[in-house]
């Protein structure tokens with residue numbers, strides 16, 4: 007059976023001041039339906055470029071991205087992408103930003119509102135429903151973007167360091183919330199991070215990238231779920247994996 011997301015030989019070259027910059031070279035990735043894949047890599051290794059290509063937001067210089075066997079030539083409704091940059095609508099308040107994907111898919115006003123308020127609570131923003139993006143901190147805007155993504159109930163979620171700007175406690179809360187929502191949902195997640203612990207805590211599988219998206223390691227994680235971060239940190243298999251990932255990242259930098 008073919009993979010839900012099938013990426014082959016993806017290369018992206020940007021041109022900067024008449025010079026070619028290769029952000030990604032010959033990147034391959036196959037993602038099975040319902041899986042949670044974490045992509046781990048150091049800053050500048052091409053993670054965002056890879057997600058931009060997977061989402062259809064930009065086109066590759068060469069190589070292909072196929073979703074359900076169809077070549078991706080632009081954004082698709084089944085795939086929701088949480089980018090690193092802020093894409094909230096400045097003229098809509100928190101609730102109405104979160105309602106947006108439901109509006110597009112024709113969900114009735116009352117149901118939309120109820121579901122949006124539930125998500126506001128889940129991301130810890132109760133009391134801020136009527137705030138506009140400019141009235142929120144960066145971390146709060148990030149949480150609104152996450153809630154908006156979840157509101158669309160997409161088949162596939164592409165997430166680019168969604169919790170990077172959050173404080174440690176909030177990050178842990180939202181990681182747990184994301185896992186809770188994902189579990190049994192059948193949704194497929196590709197989650198980019200530079201944080202080893204986060205990658206191990208969340209993923210079924212971890213892909214470690216080196217320079218220009220070179221795959222250093224691709225490994226299934228046999229850590230039981232649900233995963234308690236405090237227990238996991240002292241679990242010998244987690245400690246061994248952490249060491250293996252640290253070494254892989256070090257190797258990838260060369």
Ligand SMILES: Nc1ncnc2c1ncn2[C@@H]1O[C@H](COP(=O)(O)OP(=O)(O)OP(=O)(O)O)[C@@H](O)[C@H]1O
Pocket residue numbers: 020021022027028029047048049050051052053054055056200
């Ligand atoms: N539009 C662009 N034009 C020119 N170069 C680019 C462009 N976008 C990305 N690059 C270059 O491609 C490389 C990979 O960038 P990318 O943003 O994909 O890395 P990243 O792994 O997501 O980094 P970070 O973790 O810091 O966000 C970098 O060297 C970057 O300078």
